[in-house]
Amino acid sequence: PTASAAPDDWGVQRDPFDPKEIAIYKGILARNPHDNGALAKLLEKYRRYRTVDLLKEEYTKALAKSDDWATLVVLGHLYRKTGDDPRAMDAWNKAVAKKDTDALTWLAIGELHKVGGKNKEARTAYDKALAATAATQKDMRKKALRALADLALATNDIDAANAYFKQFLDLEPNNAQLWIERGDAMLQAGKRDVALESYAAAEKLLGSDPSRKIEVVARRGQALEQMGKEDEAVTEYRRAIKLAPAGYYLEIELTNRIIDIYRKKQARPALPAQYEPQGPEGS
Numbered sequence: 673p674t675a676s677a678a679p680d681d682w683g684v685q686r687d688p689f690d691p692k693e694i695a696i697y698k699g700i701l702a703r704n705p706h707d708n709g710a711l712a713k714l715l716e717k718y719r720r721y722r723t724v725d726l727l728k729e730e731y732t733k734a735l736a737k738s739d740d741w742a743t744l745v746v747l748g749h750l751y752r753k754t755g756d757d758p759r760a761m762d763a764w765n766k767a768v769a770k771k772d773t774d775a776l777t778w779l780a781i782g783e784l785h786k787v788g789g790k791n792k793e794a795r796t797a798y799d800k801a802l803a804a805t806a807a808t809q810k811d812m813r814k815k816a817l818r819a820l821a822d823l824a825l826a827t828n829d830i831d832a833a834n835a836y837f838k839q840f841l842d843l844e845p846n847n848a849q850l851w852i853e854r855g856d857a858m859l860q861a862g863k864r865d866v867a868l869e870s871y872a873a874a875e876k877l878l879g880s881d882p883s884r885k886i887e888v889v890a891r892r893g894q895a896l897e898q899m900g901k902e903d904e905a906v907t908e909y910r911r912a913i914k915l916a917p918a919g920y921y922l923e924i925e926l927t928n929r930i931i932d933i934y935r936k937k938q939a940r941p942a943l944p945a946q947y948e949p950q951g952p953e954g955s
Contacts, residue, residue: 689721705745706776715753724754741770745777757784768800775804775812782819795823810843817843821857830861848877852888855895864895871895886915890922893929902933 700710748763782797824833855870893908
């Protein structure tokens with residue numbers, strides 16, 4: 673006689689929602705409520721096999737039993753990821769009230785305020801993140817400092833923005849892009865001497881990137897032109913043109929700037945021959 677499958681095995685399907693696996697992820701979050709990987713796995717499991725509302729309900733019940741910092745942080749992340757920002761803010765405010773040194777939650781609060789257009793509150797939160805003991809970690813300090821610089825610029829607090837940029841650059845002195853961003857921000861704010869210093873530092877770091885170096889030299893020319901130092905501006909514009917490959921888009925733009933400077937100075941006769949219009953129209 674041939675063996676047949678046991679009837680009890682027919683149609684049996686194992687539930688892919690494994691409580692032991694869920695407990696592992698929740699355990700990770702209990703130790704580090706900012707673990708994005710564990711939270712993502714939980715959300716994936718609940719979205720596929722249960723509901724996210726059930727997950728939030730479980731954490732709410734856990735909070736009722738033990739009003740602890742980690743549960744509040746996780747609940748905040750769950751609310752934020754499901755679009756309930758007011759509840760996320762409430763949970764995170766309660767969390768930092770329990771643990772003022774939680775830099776990551778302060779960063780999250782700062783981001784929520786920033787998105788909501790509450791710049792003053794956002795700066796307070798990012799300052800708290802910066803002051804938190806956990807913020808000795810370089811990545812967290814950089815995130816807070818960059819956000820603070822942007823917020824200071826948004827409220828026209830230029831000196832504070834520059835101070836935040838300086839602190840960031842102390843952490844990353846070889847970051848050419850950051851020097852450029854500081855230069856651009858200071859140039860736009862009218863702090864042209866600081867912009868010039870920033871562009872000079874960036875240029876030294878861009879030896880292997882000629883296209884960006886050309887743009888930085890051109891920006892130096894722009895800063896000098898705005899300062900009324902037109903001869904020095906022309907020198908920088910010419911230097912940028914010399915660095916540019918033939919037909920590079922900036923060559924035409926910078927040539928026109930040089931012509932405009934000579935025109936403003938009413939020194940058209942002194943305009944170098946290479947910038948004079950050619951042909952019958954020029955005559």
